[in-house]
Amino acid sequence: MAGKKHLKIPRFYQFRIYFFSVILYYWLVLPFLLILSIKYAPELREKAQFRSQSGITLSDSLSNLPDSLPFGMNRYLEEALDSIVDPPENSADGENDIPQIMITPRGVNFNSSSSEADTSQGSQIGEAFNLLLNLLIVSFFLGFLFNLPFKRYFAKKRKQRKVSQRLFNFCKRFLLKSPLINAGILGLSFLVTHVYMLVIMMNTDSFENELNRTLFNHLFYISLTASVLSLMFVYFWEKHRVHIRYIEHIYTKTELRKRIFKLKVGRIRNRMFLSSAMTTLLPLTIVILYLFLSVTYLGDLDYKNFSLEQQKILFGDFVNLREIFGNPEEMQIPSWLFYINAINSFFMFIGIYSSIFIAFIYILFLVKWTTQDIVHPVKELLLNMKRTGKGELNNFSVVRTNDEIGELTEGYNDMTQKIGDYIQNISRMTEAYSYFVPRQFLDYLGKSSFVDIKLGDQVEKEMTVMFSDIRSFTRISEQMTPKENFDYLNYYLGYMEPVIRNNNGFIDKYIGDSIMALFSEDAEDAINAAIEMRIKLSQFNQVMDQFGKPTINSGIGIHSGLLMLGVVGGEGRMDGTVISDAVNLAARLEGLTKIYGSPIIISQDTLIKLNNPAQYQYRFLDIVKVKGKEEAVYIFEIIDGDPEDVKHLKLETKQLFAEGINYYKSEKFENALTCFEEVYSKNSHDVTAGLYIKRCRKFIKEGVPEDWDGIETVTWH
Numbered sequence: 001m002a003g004k005k006h007l008k009i010p011r012f013y014q015f016r017i018y019f020f021s022v023i024l025y026y027w028l029v030l031p032f033l034l035i036l037s038i039k040y041a042p043e044l045r046e047k048a049q050f051r052s053q054s055g056i057t058l059s060d061s062l063s064n065l066p067d068s069l070p071f072g073m074n075r076y077l078e079e080a081l082d083s084i085v086d087p088p089e090n091s092a093d094g095e096n097d098i099p100q101i102m103i104t105p106r107g108v109n110f111n112s113s114s115s116e117a118d119t120s121q122g123s124q125i126g127e128a129f130n131l132l133l134n135l136l137i138v139s140f141f142l143g144f145l146f147n148l149p150f151k152r153y154f155a156k157k158r159k160q161r162k163v164s165q166r167l168f169n170f171c172k173r174f175l176l177k178s179p180l181i182n183a184g185i186l187g188l189s190f191l192v193t194h195v196y197m198l199v200i201m202m203n204t205d206s207f208e209n210e211l212n213r214t215l216f217n218h219l220f221y222i223s224l225t226a227s228v229l230s231l232m233f234v235y236f237w238e239k240h241r242v243h244i245r246y247i248e249h250i251y252t253k254t255e256l257r258k259r260i261f262k263l264k265v266g267r268i269r270n271r272m273f274l275s276s277a278m279t280t281l282l283p284l285t286i287v288i289l290y291l292f293l294s295v296t297y298l299g300d301l302d303y304k305n306f307s308l309e310q311q312k313i314l315f316g317d318f319v320n321l322r323e324i325f326g327n328p329e330e331m332q333i334p335s336w337l338f339y340i341n342a343i344n345s346f347f348m349f350i351g352i353y354s355s356i357f358i359a360f361i362y363i364l365f366l367v368k369w370t371t372q373d374i375v376h377p378v379k380e381l382l383l384n385m386k387r388t389g390k391g392e393l394n395n396f397s398v399v400r401t402n403d404e405i406g407e408l409t410e411g412y413n414d415m416t417q418k419i420g421d422y423i424q425n426i427s428r429m430t431e432a433y434s435y436f437v438p439r440q441f442l443d444y445l446g447k448s449s450f451v452d453i454k455l456g457d458q459v460e461k462e463m464t465v466m467f468s469d470i471r472s473f474t475r476i477s478e479q480m481t482p483k484e485n486f487d488y489l490n491y492y493l494g495y496m497e498p499v500i501r502n503n504n505g506f507i508d509k510y511i512g513d514s515i516m517a518l519f520s521e522d523a524e525d526a527i528n529a530a531i532e533m534r535i536k537l538s539q540f541n542q543v544m545d546q547f548g549k550p551t552i553n554s555g556i557g558i559h560s561g562l563l564m565l566g567v568v569g570g571e572g573r574m575d576g577t578v579i580s581d582a583v584n585l586a587a588r589l590e591g592l593t594k595i596y597g598s599p600i601i602i603s604q605d606t607l608i609k610l611n612n613p614a615q616y617q618y619r620f621l622d623i624v625k626v627k628g629k630e631e632a633v634y635i636f637e638i639i640d641g642d643p644e645d646v647k648h649l650k651l652e653t654k655q656l657f658a659e660g661i662n663y664y665k666s667e668k669f670e671n672a673l674t675c676f677e678e679v680y681s682k683n684s685h686d687v688t689a690g691l692y693i694k695r696c697r698k699f700i701k702e703g704v705p706e707d708w709d710g711i712e713t714v715t716w717h
Helices: 015-039 041-047 060-063 070-086 123-158 166-172 178-202 211-249 267-291 308-325 342-389 404-436 438-446 473-477 483-501 523-546 581-596 604-610 644-652 652-664 671-680 687-702
Strands: 099-106 107-111 458-471 503-510 514-519 555-567 572-578 601-605 618-625 633-638
Touching: 015 123, 015 178, 015 211, 015 503, 060 166, 070 633, 123 166, 123 211, 178 211, 178 633, 211 342, 267 342, 342 404, 342 618, 404 572, 458 473, 458 483, 458 523, 458 581, 483 514, 483 523, 503 523, 503 572, 514 523, 514 581, 523 555, 523 604, 523 633, 555 581, 581 601, 581 618, 581 633, 581 687, 601 604, 604 633, 618 652, 644 652, 652 671, 652 687, 671 687
Parallel strands: 555 601
Antiparallel strands: 099 107, 458 514, 458 555, 503 514, 555 572, 601 633, 618 633
């Protein structure tokens, strides 16, 4: 979980989900119970046992209602019933002939003042409600225990406190199951209650008459329907919050790239069907139940013959149609016909309005949840797609659903991963290719990518060329196996390549144990790199000496001039290269280091291009003509590349060496010989002084050729 992007930590809901679901249940059932009580009041009056000791008014009986009914249902029932069935204060004989309706926690009782109350009337309903209420309290407690770890987890996350591994494991294990578990905990109460009611219904001795059975059966079915609606409300509310709010705070981004759901893939179509059923069909079913309860069948009136006036009330103008078939007064009216009286109409509207209100609540919430469950992942997916389109890789979406959108999101994540891997591979290939063809080569050719390079691309540019070569490496390599040769050479090049790169240069190619490097900015970069390479060579030799490996020496030649960079080859094989006389001369200068015994030799063209030549210790060596070049070249030695002791001696004899050069070029060989011998006597490592001693002695002994101009022609390759 560490390193996760900071998100607003939500609260974990449990109590409010249970509470509102139970409220919805009672909102559906209680009006239904009220309608049943009033609808069957006449029948219950005839079948009820009358009380003989004292009567009780409707308001008194309603006072026995439990105070826990939601939304002030006590007052609602009291006002409704008092306005409909309020008996006269005193009958003619001093007794109340109209039955009194008493709704108690144990059920609905109907009694009158003329007989004793039958305490068993409606007790089954009361017992069922009491059982449900007690079980709901238990469910609330069990739900609190189950959801407490989730509440603690999110509370600690909000307060940025440490979460124990045990708590985290519990939340991760049960988070996706919590909607089903919470619905199951609350559903256990409804299940036990309805099983209990079903047992009562199956027991023929549970009811004293068929009317009580009918009342109980009606209540069972409406309660069962309301329970299903309430439990679905719990499930979808909790599932919505889990998928949209919670999973990001428990599962990692890597885990959420794929579906974390164990169930098989769902379908948006099924979700829409279920949402439609929850918001229309089930509430409509309840409305239909209320409609059926709000009618009175003519057969229930126990009238065998209806008068003409009664028929006109029942059938209106349609009663005239019956005259076609005979005398209307003698016609038998089917008992299955029904009518709706004023009381029925009143309670029908109560039931319909209650169902419409519940349907509105379900539409409001379920449509919101369903829409968010679809729109939120799609918006998130579109946003990440736009970011990916802008080149921002690794923008993965959270797979929040197990339907087609979840499949689409998972597919997008797979595609993004593959695109990222592909681009990463291309980048690695480009980077790897840059090891063979330097990136600077592309820049000089004005290309943005290697794929843009074409055969014949070229550019002319002034640069400084450096050639470096290991002295006598062929002899050294004969002492090692091919693998040891490669390892030895790679180890050496590993010391040299960073030096060139750090001094604004790049290696054009490796030629065996030789290095060809180019410097496009300042000539100082090439000289600085050469001096540092000599220092690194000393460090390399120290390491080799410790491991008993042979030590080496190197020579470096540097020249500046115009170069042609371009692509040569054929369609099947191309290569970037540099073609120029300056490149050849730099290679020849490197070869002169062996003759003059100087680690670093530069041409006069490079010396001229130095912004501040005084920052280096150098001395003039000679004027030479190298193989392949007609013009003479002035060559100079960079003394800074020598070991400190040799460097100190060369600086000490620098002036004497310069005098010897002047005598030599003026054909005063005896004076020149004296100067060079003195230099050599002080510094026996000065190979150039020894070289001039041999030349002076030769000219003194053999004489000077007539065409001699002081320029040394070097035929060594």
